[in-house]
Amino acid sequence: MSTATVRAPHSIEAAVACVREAARDGAVILPTGCGSKRSWANAAPRVDVELSTRALTGVVAYEPGEGVITALAGTCWAELQELVARHGHHLSPWIPDPASATVGGVVAAGQSGADRLRYGPLRHHVLGMRVVTGAGQVVQCGGRLVKNVTGFDLHRLHTGAHGTLGLVAEVSLRLHAAPEVRAAGLAFVPTRQAGWQLAGEILRASRLAWTVMVHDLVRPGQSGPWLVAALVAGPAPAVRAELAALRRDAPQLPWLCGAPQTEEERRAHDVWSGIVALERPGATWPTLRATTLPTALPAACDALDAAARAQGLEVKLVAQPALGVVDAWIRGLGPDSLASLEVALASAGARVHWRGLPDELRRGQDIFGKAEPAGLALMRRLRDALDPRGTFARGRLAGGL
């Protein structure tokens, strides 16, 4: 990869020229943004040109009255967040590292945020995009409207495809009303079981929760404490009413919440940001994201714990019980332990996705697990139809896509 040429076009037209040139030369392109989620995909066997979107920046269209924003792929996520916030909008997903993420990168990696419980996964917010294909065409997928069923939803294919089907050059996203008030609730519980229970109580009483997490703050072999964190946001009267209900149904959880723009409200927000940052994969600790049905999550966490302990690994879990998602930070991994953790999770009905593995571990691994995704043959046909000459680097997704 070190031999790859880096190109950073300033416009979609220039990007088209880069792709056509690479296609003509038979070179293989790897699209990149900030590079923060490169380790979320498998290592490409061959890359000749790194096509960076870092110069492909800027907002193409944002009419606040419409609630939709369209930006070029290299636009920084944090900049967009700040822009729309000035007009009372919230940009979902709420991600831990917005300053080092681009619009194109978030979309290509299919990154959802800490607000997923409230707003759904990233793919629900992507209204359309423009994509540069391997043949150097610019294809419009979807549009800039909040509702639209014209033609196939090709943007759904590109969302999460890590650029294997083309370069996502421009994206249109649906915006939401920014919450008026934010509240944070934090409580320590003695066992993980108590954590599941408290989380369940919060979820039953809450309609406005952005996220409810059960954090593992301990080292293996030690007991407690566990942290339960909940974030609630929305219009001020609704949040106040909900907190009243939560204080009744989940009294162990103290809440930090004040009127909009007050010191306490800002502190609540800081706590939020801190919790969201906890989700950030550690620089040295790779993360394993396991997903399953919410009811199967406790068993998956137990299986993960047991397997890690058997390997003598250090592991910390951050679980989102309503979503059936657990992120495990793990230190001391080797190739064998990767496989055994995968097996343990698969037997508990969970699917794995490794993030942040060091290159030497990532090479030769399928970070999406060994199980082939259903419909792999069809996915290959689709890839070959959209990028017949293999202009974009392959082998980066599950099943060698």
Added chain:
Amino acid sequence: MDARVVEELRAVLGRDGVLAERARRTPYEADGLAFARCLPELVLLPRDTRETAAALRVLAAHGIPVVPRGAGTGLSGGATPVEGGVVIGTARMRRILALDADNRLARVQAGVVNADLGRAAARHGLFYAPDPSSQKACTIGGNVGENSSGPHGFRHGSTTRHVLGLVLVTPEGDVLDLSRPEHDPHGYDLVGLFVGSEGLLGIATEITVALLPLPPLVETMLALFRDLDSACDAVSDLVAARLEPTAIEVLDQLTIEAVEASVLAAGYPKDAAAVLLLESEGSEAEVASTLGAIEPLLRARGAFEVRRARDELERARLWAGRKGAYGAMGRVAPDLYVCDAVVPRTRLAEIVRVTIAICQARGLRVANVFHAGDGNLHPNIPYDRRDAGQLARVLEAGDAILDAVLAVGGSLTGEHGVGLEKIGAMGRAFSPDDLDAQCRVRDAWDPARRMNPGKLLPVHACRETHTRDPRGGAR
């Protein structure tokens, strides 16, 4: 149809599963787009995934085109049969296979009726969000095919947001199980691509959908306006103010007259030129704050009366009236052409004015009843299909409306699909390169182009099929 093919199909579907008699095939010659007709060679009614796959294998072996059909309530001709083709209906796949209240999901057969799923979910304190106006008849499979929506799509989004997984049968008859317990697809999002593919990529036989908890409180509000423009401007204001009720609908006077003359009479005021129907759900405080913030904006735009439904009964009647508006238009004329287009929500009043002018210029009446909060227009044009001249003017008006919509950055369809109806306009909405990408996707799934040919994608290979629809596949 070749007698041997019929026998092979009977062998896999049983005698009841193959309709060959003319009288029994006749009602399948059209869906909700009643003017487009074509008698299918056969109608097949499989009972499950296995039978669907077996039937598709037989049809693939003989190269016979296939048109999937749910309840035939679609309005874009998505289920209009094609010459020499068969219809595969899902009407005998009506079982709710599992309802998992703890994980808030349900697995249903494709022919389960939308409202039936809603009723089953309600027993567990849950609901299925997409609520097309035809929800009492339309099927989840049909909703998946069209990526259907409805009034509450304003808050909850279209079908695609609520589909977690699919079992589908490919055009060759292979079964693909894309039901997944995890949240994000590994590999490409085939489910996301399939939803809204209008029957071109195969037949979904089992669908896993997300269910939502029923809100503790739902309130419905009516705002009365003296002109349609003000009602539309009020909607633009609500959107700009980032208020999030669950539904924002507009009904004009002609629509209200038709509804109030029907069994669905709900007490809509007949003296208003336009009515905004709004709904908010959530906790008491949430609903109160949302509706409280909305009312002054409506008054500022000239709403002369703003009131709330008194009780659940009135609420239910208002919605039944809104959802039956299309059928109620049958009182105005024998046929009704329902346009479906989306415009930016900042341009609502302007485009509604244009659509009315377009119809008036052609001597046509038009009733507007639409999902205003999403910018999803539905100009309804009553006509009589026995009058060929009138039908031609209706279609011309439909085309002119689409041009006006495209000119402001709108889209051809928000929920009814392209189908047969709008295939001629696809070339105006997309560049040749855009369409080429879509054709490549279709060819990757269905190289023989046997699934619902002549719909959605205007490709040369589709042109040999034609119907008696005057705008049919010849375009």
Added chain:
Amino acid sequence: MDARELVDYAASLDCIHCGLCLNTCPTYLLTGVESSSPRGRIHLMRSVAEDELQADADYAEELDFCLLCRHCESVCPSGVRFGALMEHARSALEPVRERGPLARLARRAGFDLVLRDRSALRAAATVGRVAQRLGLVRLAARIGGQRARGLADAPAIPPAAERARLPERTPAAGTRRSTALLLEGCVMPELLGATNRATLRVLAACGFEVHVAREHVCCGSLHAHNGEASGARALARETLEACDARSDEGGTPLPLVVNSAGCGSHLKELAPAFAGQPDLERRARALSARTLDLSEALTRGPGAEGLAALLARVPTPARSVRAAWDDPCHLLHGQHIAREPRAILGRIPGLELVPMELAESCCGSAGIYSLLRPADARRVLEPKLAALAASGAEILVTANPGCQLQWAAGVRRAGLAVRVLHLAEVLDEFVVSVARPATAS
């Protein structure tokens, strides 16, 4: 025959093809076949009228398969009068359709002889009872195979004593509040005499002086539903004459109380039978206007007062009984009556009205449908039997003779411990027979 005359083409154009009726149609729900749905059948009718489709045996079969429950009318936003369309299509087809000689004979005997003449009706009941007692019916059903299977499902005909006619005049029990004419019905006295007598006692107890037109036989609703338009017209005329001949002391024609939803629905839509005869049309409309279902007679005017006074005299029993109301199609969809019977049942001390799913759907009785197509009628009832079992009701209440018989047979087959009663029987048992005597005031 001109194809256009086979169908009421103009009325068929009211259908806009929206499909909202599909999920209400019992035969569509059974088969999933659209030609067996209201929209599909209208499509067939239009196609016949437009010469796109032959009125062949398959077409006739789809017309026959329809239960004429009119559930579709209750949900049709476009206001299609499906019942009238179907009656028209059946009667227009009848003269040209092919039937076997035996079927033709049975039809003529039934519609032209038995249902037209009280003595023939009574004789048929006597013969039928003897045949049932001797096991001849079961034998015939076995020999007759598929076509004769309905015979085995036919209701048991009660002994002669229970088939007694109602008296010409019955005085009110206690204060007379009003006078009414009660429709005795054609098969009612023969099969459900007990229901008729209960109706009489309830009306009398609620202060009605009750008259019965003993010379009258049949209102013609079965004829109209089954494509016998001319027979229906003749019987409509007879009914009109019999009813118009009864008036109170002031010369005002008596209100007509009906305990059969099918007859009530027919009588409320009698005028079209006299199209082109303005005088008769006017009289028919007047009769329709004064026709009341029993539940209406007991929830408005003097009947409501009488029932209230009666209920006030009913002691609250120690144990309550759970009852479910099943809407007869021709009450709910034909007459739009849903509230009245529930209001009455809800007020009876000791009776707990429990909700039953699918109450608004057809039970499969549908006039003589359950005799003509017993297998289909049974399948239509199946889901409702399950709903009944799930409701936990101990009594199933209905208000139409056909539904009563159909439910009774179904409950027996399913082995449910549920009594099937007519609304009048419930009132008779739980109100009239247990009410304290009125104190003289």
